[in-house]
Amino acid sequence: MEQHSTTAVYHHEEHGHAGGGTKEVIRITVYLTVITLVELAIGFYMYKAALPEGFFRHFLKGLICALMLWKAFYIVAYFMHLKHEIRNLIMTIVVPLFLFVWFIIAFLADGNSYKNLRNKYDPYHIEQNDKKAPVEHEHGAQKEGTIE
Structure with a gap:
């Protein structure tokens, strides 16, 4: 009987940890989605506005690159589990x-x-x-x- 209750406690701890991890995964997924939508909006603006070569166009390209690196950091940190290593x-x-x-x-x-x-x-x-x-x-x- 004692072994059964220990297994039940262990099983309960597993689900408690998974619930917190699921919230974190959903939060990071929403965060990555927002960053992606911002990148797409900037890209569509650059495409539709037909910006001439110059500082502003290069600034927007640099901003898109920075956002991509930021997303790569979050993907590596959370989905490849390096944040907790x-x-x-x-x-x-x-x-x-x-x-x-x-x-x-x-x-x-x-x-x-x-x-x-x-x-x-x-x-x-x-x-x-x-x-x-x-x-x-x-x-x-x-x-x-x-x-x-």
Whole structure:
């Protein structure tokens, strides 16, 4: 009989913990939904307003990127359960993530630099950029011109 009551108490504690976790998951899901709707509203505004290149357009793009990073933090913290983990485990995931982002930025900057230098110093490449690509027609014959 004693074993049965212990099992009942343990079972009750499990459900009590799950109830609090469910409220937290719903709260975070609503929070992420609101952030997503704000991102979509900004994106639709940028699309409909046809904003010219400038500070305001870049500011809105940066704001969308910041909101995406904020959402990524919440997803990792709550749905991947890192918020309640010990610090060393969190660091083994976060530090390589920052290095990965840094690598992407570095490779994009290096590729852009290479492209700019190639355009500046390689006359053959500039000549090739000015040529139009041959267009294939239905019968397989190639004709130089624009794509229709």
